[in-house]
Amino acid sequence: MVHLTDYEKQMLDGQMGKFKQKAMQFIVRYAEVLGAEELCQISRATLFIGAQHYLDCYAEDTDYKKIFSEFYLCSDEIVELGEVSECCKTQTCAACCDLREYERTHLSREFHERNRKYLEATKEMGVKIVDSCTPYYVGWVPMMGEHFVTTESSNVVISNTIFGACGNSDGVEAAVCAAITGRIPKWGMHIKENRYATCVFTLDFEVETQMEWDLLGFTLGRLLPKHEVPVIVNGLKNAEINRMRQLCASLSVTSAAEICHIVGLTPEAQTLDMALGGKKPRHQIHVTEKDMEESLSILCDKGSSKVDFVSIGCPHISLDEIREIALYVKGKKLPEGVELQIWTDYATKEMAAVNGYTKLIEDTGAALLTGSCPIVMREDSHRHATAMVMFGAKQAFGIRHQTKVPVYYGEVFSCIDAAYNGRWEEG
């Protein structure tokens, strides 16, 4: 039985309106499924909503109130849409398309309009349209101990690991209801005892480049025993937020990890003993270069071939990286028929334009796009491709569920070279 405060009981009883009542009913049901004893207050949320493809089950002319009530509030009764909690700063997560450049990404005007319509309704609820899977670049930064919800799996790991904030990999329905009620079950990562490491990873090698960090996350996720909390004790060079972003994103592709301590680097792991909470680890795993090679073989098809679809920016990249790419591609020209998509968020693209980076990139024929990615846009955006190059591992792995064409993966600038050469060269 979940213990509720008087305030929470009032919301559940409907004293704050049906919208919040339905959302609270779901949060309580979710808490019972988890076995949580109480709820905690959240102050930040990101929501994976809009005309996302998981809503393909609805006819295009379905009333959004019905969709919202049934899908997010899990209510048979259609309710009037209200507002998210005043206590919870809420914004959208990655979107199903760029808000402006739908034609350039091969999506229909109808789909684009449907997304705009859903997002307009979302805005009325007090949700800010940000459309970013890296919200920490544009000010969504939870403090240590702050409770949050986010529908972006990499952001769960980043926010727990780097910021020391507290959140689980709650699904979309729970995140929406949490934003409305300002409450989430106090369970999992919201409780300090569950955050201690139980699996120690020791590396037989060093990782330095962004791709190596990315590949390491993918590898650790493969090796991590189920239900365990990882800590890395050595081997990470040139630590910085963009590399951590890649590690956290790919870790959450191959595992259910929600935090990844790094001794001496992350706040709850200043020492190994601190990360372990003074307990003995249940697992100690040595990671070898062979493990990394196996991961690479999963992510990158063998051989060399012509390519015509290249995507960079999974998760969405920072202004610093856009600058590097802009200077690297300056003066080049993409071959006819080859697409190079570079994905970031709206605020960062605006800064890229002010700094002249967007022009340098787009003068070559490449596209600096916002808010989405090929995986989330789904097959319509890449069905025409005959061979793809993807960065990072989350994209290179995830796109394979949607396509049968060859997919290649490598260092960021090798991927970019492939676009301008119209060809991926093995090795």
Next chain:
Amino acid sequence: MNTFRLKARGAYPGIAEGPAVVCPDSIAGNSGALGDTDGVIYEKGNVNYGVCINDAILVVPCAKGSNGFSAHFKGAQIAGVKPAGWISTRMDARLGVAVASMGIPAVTDFADDEDPVVKIKTGDWIKIDGATGEVLITFKY
């Protein structure tokens, strides 16, 4: 009839039965890994690639991958395709949302020596009671 019982925590009440689909490495929550309207597993490398989840008892160690895990199962449910029940070695947030959202019987949090992913094989006939946490397995072979 060769049967076997397991007992764990009932996570969502109701009785369900059907053939087991055992996914020892779970099912990815990423877009496209589960067909949003046909409920078919398209995750590359999944041992049940091409299998439809409809009316099955899904047996997983946990969820994994994108936080969109629940949304893809929910979308398939609204499209008319859903598992009959869930069995998970342990509960986690991704799966918890799916269970709560879909309202399908679920049993979870098994003892270490009663891991259902090990004890149950794909094709075994499973009956679960999501209120009591009881699982009855009728072995296929």
